[in-house]
Amino acid sequence: MKEFYLRLLALLKKKFRFEYYWLKYLPYVNFKIDVVPESKSVLLICHEMTKTGAPVLLLHIAKHLAKNGWDVHVITKLSGPLIPEFSVFSRVYVVKHPNAFKSRLEFLAEQGVEHAIVNSVASGDWTPFIKQAGMEIVTLVHEMANVIDVLGLIPNAEIISRNSDFLVFPSNYVRESFESVTKIQCESRIITQGLYLKPDVYPDKAFAKSRLRDKFKLRKNTTIIINVATGNYRKGFDIFIEMAAKEQGKEFIWVGDYDARLYNSATENYPAEKLSNLRLPGYLDSKEELFELYAGSDVLALTSREEPFGSIVLEAFSSGLPVAGFSGAGGFQDIVKTSETGWLAAEFTPDSMLMAINSLVDDEDLYLEISENARSVSERFDFSFYVKSIFDLYERT
Numbered sequence: 001m002k003e004f005y006l007r008l009l010a011l012l013k014k015k016f017r018f019e020y021y022w023l024k025y026l027p028y029v030n031f032k033i034d035v036v037p038e039s040k041s042v043l044l045i046c047h048e049m050t051k052t053g054a055p056v057l058l059l060h061i062a063k064h065l066a067k068n069g070w071d072v073h074v075i076t077k078l079s080g081p082l083i084p085e086f087s088v089f090s091r092v093y094v095v096k097h098p099n100a101f102k103s104r105l106e107f108l109a110e111q112g113v114e115h116a117i118v119n120s121v122a123s124g125d126w127t128p129f130i131k132q133a134g135m136e137i138v139t140l141v142h143e144m145a146n147v148i149d150v151l152g153l154i155p156n157a158e159i160i161s162r163n164s165d166f167l168v169f170p171s172n173y174v175r176e177s178f179e180s181v182t183k184i185q186c187e188s189r190i191i192t193q194g195l196y197l198k199p200d201v202y203p204d205k206a207f208a209k210s211r212l213r214d215k216f217k218l219r220k221n222t223t224i225i226i227n228v229a230t231g232n233y234r235k236g237f238d239i240f241i242e243m244a245a246k247e248q249g250k251e252f253i254w255v256g257d258y259d260a261r262l263y264n265s266a267t268e269n270y271p272a273e274k275l276s277n278l279r280l281p282g283y284l285d286s287k288e289e290l291f292e293l294y295a296g297s298d299v300l301a302l303t304s305r306e307e308p309f310g311s312i313v314l315e316a317f318s319s320g321l322p323v324a325g326f327s328g329a330g331g332f333q334d335i336v337k338t339s340e341t342g343w344l345a346a347e348f349t350p351d352s353m354l355m356a357i358n359s360l361v362d363d364e365d366l367y368l369e370i371s372e373n374a375r376s377v378s379e380r381f382d383f384s385f386y387v388k389s390i391f392d393l394y395e396r397t
Helices: 001-016 020-031 053-067 083-089 098-110 121-132 146-150 152-162 172-179 205-216 237-246 260-267 287-296 311-318 350-361 364-378 382-397
Strands: 042-046 068-075 090-095 115-119 136-140 166-169 187-192 223-228 250-255 278-282 300-302 323-326 342-345
Touching: 042 053, 042 098, 053 068, 053 115, 053 136, 053 311, 053 382, 068 083, 068 098, 083 090, 090 136, 090 382, 098 121, 115 382, 121 136, 121 152, 121 250, 136 382, 146 152, 146 172, 152 250, 166 172, 166 382, 172 187, 205 260, 205 287, 205 364, 223 260, 223 287, 223 311, 223 350, 250 287, 278 323, 287 311, 300 311, 300 350, 311 323, 311 350, 311 364, 323 350, 350 364
Parallel strands: 042 068, 042 115, 068 090, 115 136, 136 166, 166 187, 223 250, 223 300, 250 278, 300 323, 323 342
Antiparallel strands: none
């Protein structure tokens, strides 16, 4: 019944051009189901419902828990396009005011919810209320020090450090970055994120490459460079564009939404013909399309200036796609190793990244070895184990 209601609402939205604000009423209209006392219940806290790294990770945590018998509740400060997907696996509450948040916490506590996962430093200012409700708190830290500082989240970092039972970091690199802005005042663990997105069948590389060339009208026998992210400054969208302008002999595809102002700024010095090798298809509609992209490409250019870990690294690795990234940019360096699973560029410049890419593709034997190593590494990152490792922490509090 719940899935039918969601499909009906989606149809109404398409027909009447509703926006997502109406979705905040869903939990109070048709999705209000009493919690079964014997069920395992958990609260997930998300700062927003955008199609970006942290919310998407939390979506897959919710999906995994629901499929394993958990009663999942999600509170988000902001609405957004992920709400319909979350609503399939959980009850979603859009709560913007602290008083409404405290009221919702009291209700959930009365229903027996004892565990809370706070997703990101951005949600940290509400951890005192969760603690007052008597719930055990595990906070997942995704942000690097520079992002925490620029977004004015240092007070939030201090709050989650004082009020969480555990802080979980995806890598030691991220933990050290967090410690550069505030002292860790609770227990902490490094739990590397698992691979949550896999195709039913991995595509054949030659077939996938042929499909990509037809779909995006790419030239034959050219190297295909991709990135999969929201195109902004932190993700190095401007660097990717400049690489395309400098390297006319390669094809470049950026998958995901992007900042139009950054695009205009990055392209203003290049004539249109200089960027004829750049494709910006937006988000792909399905995981099958995404993994066809991974399989048919030659290198994932992780142009991020900061990247805590990166789900796309594991997704690329699982398809045997080597990754080029910037040395010193983040926790992904735990698995992206020069001449082993990818290549690290020494400087934060388009030229340095292009040199790393060429180092990968110019030696066919080395490329095949790196591709196989990357695929092998991805097999170590089981998502079920990742979620279990988080919940094992509650037993230690």
